[in-house]
Amino acid sequence: MSKKNAGYSPAFAAALRIELEEVRKIKVRRIEEGIYYLEGDPVPMQLLIPPRLSPENNYWMQHLRGNLKRGNEIEELMKRYEEHSHSRWYQAAMDLIIRANWENVKEEKNMCEALRELFADELRESEEKGLAAGAEKQIISVVCKKLGKNKGVSEISEALEEPEEKIRLICEAAADYAPDYDVDKIYDKLKEGENRK
Incomplete structure (x- = not known):
């Protein structure tokens, strides 16, 4: 190189x-x-x-960069990772490397089966999180529309068949963004609150 x-x-x-x-x-x-x-x-x-x-001496640190080459370099990295995939330290390093090189990894035409297997669980989990986030944002969007029509927590909860506590938390988070209601910001604020618990 x-x-x-x-x-x-x-x-x-x-x-x-x-x-x-x-x-x-x-x-x-x-x-x-x-x-x-x-x-x-x-x-x-x-x-x-x-x-x-x-x-x-520094195989993994040397790969903490965003310009890995498709083909042999990525395949060799995958093979070496497979030997250490149980280690959370290697998982963290590999996560950084893959994120920094996502386009090359994604576009790799001959992505080895090992890569698919290694990341199948992570990809499935990411997909599930994405679907869950989409569903939550949909609920937030509907709550915001109902808030715009001056509906109360109980009424919204009943209409959406969602727990009143959940609707109350959404309404509290949404209050900072009224009257335009930025659904993404409300979602982020709710997630931030969950992470503090």
Whole structure:
């Protein structure tokens, strides 16, 4: 892989080092190729330059980028992941890598069966979450229309055959967005409230 294609620029690296050492008074200490400790700041920092990392020692970190090539590179990544798919650390790394390279992964014409199997559960779960979110947004939309017609919580609950508590929470969240009612923002606010519990 050429350094230019990976977005690595020796000039940028030199300018960054000058900025850190001379302006910010932060010492840059090389640990190994592509890994540097930045010392002298109250917050400990590490600088990673993925194109400079050794593939042998830093296979997974080297792939934490958004320009994986279709074909062998993605297939090799899948094979290596399969060996560690039980580990939540590898799952987290793979999730980041796949998200950063979604277009290439999605467009991969010869996507190996292993990839489909590895992500079948996640894809099914994402689809189910999407359907559930769509259904919730539909309920929110209808509640907002009824609020626009000055209907009360009990009346809306009865009409939609939904629990009164659920309708009350939607109405409370919707109040901040009246009279135009942004369904997506109301949904996000409700999800945010659920996550706090």
